Amino acid sequence: MARMSAEERRESVIRAAMHEFARRGYYGTSTEAIAKRVGVSQPYLFRLFPNKQAIFLAATTRCMEDIRLVFEEAAEGRSGDEALGAMGDAYMKLIAEQPDKLQMQLQVNVTVAAAEAAGELEFGRLVRAGWEGLWDTVRMPLGGDVEAATSFMAHGMLINTLSALGFPPGHRVWEGCYPAAKPVRAQGEEGAEE
DSSP: OOOOOHHHHHHHHHHHHHHHHHHHHHHHOOHHHHHHHHTOOHHHHHHHSSSHHHHHHHHHHHHHHHHHHHHHHHHTTOOHHHHHHHHHHHHHHHHHHOHHHHHHHHHHHHHHHHHHHTTOHHHHHHHHHHHHHHHHHHHGGGTTOHHHHHHHHHHHHHHHHHHHHTOOTTOGGGTTSOGGGSOOOOTTOOOTTO
16 A cells, blocks of 8 residues: 655545534544544644644635635536526535535634634635635626625525525525525425425
């Protein structure tokens, strides 16, 4: 079995960190848990990253970049409503198949708010830069239409909330979402309107 390079190990740490932080948040996740998930020692972990915040920022950056790339790929060659539908479909598929992406976004929002309340402003600046990248990626295939981009991103936040709260597909609270952004009810699934 070939040994991993430092860069491959770093990638493993970022993936493991995203999983741990998504489930337990920044404050509830120990670097020991991340190191254990990767199969490295904590001292080795800190050779790759200077501290826990750097690990969290790397995981946050990866999560946001993964989402940005999903939007970019979905919108490629499309514009307007066609781009909106494709990006909505792609996002719903992403969070259904990789729930850590949704959970990580929610944890990031909480962590930024807590850090800024404690006077740690740099953390929020870095995260906002990533969010601006998402915004720009959505806005471009919409011809720079700020209103359409705002509506799409607002629906995304609603989707995050409804998904995180466990509203089933077909529930009435999904009615206001873009058709492409509504989850599909599995065949034979009941009780969705509760």
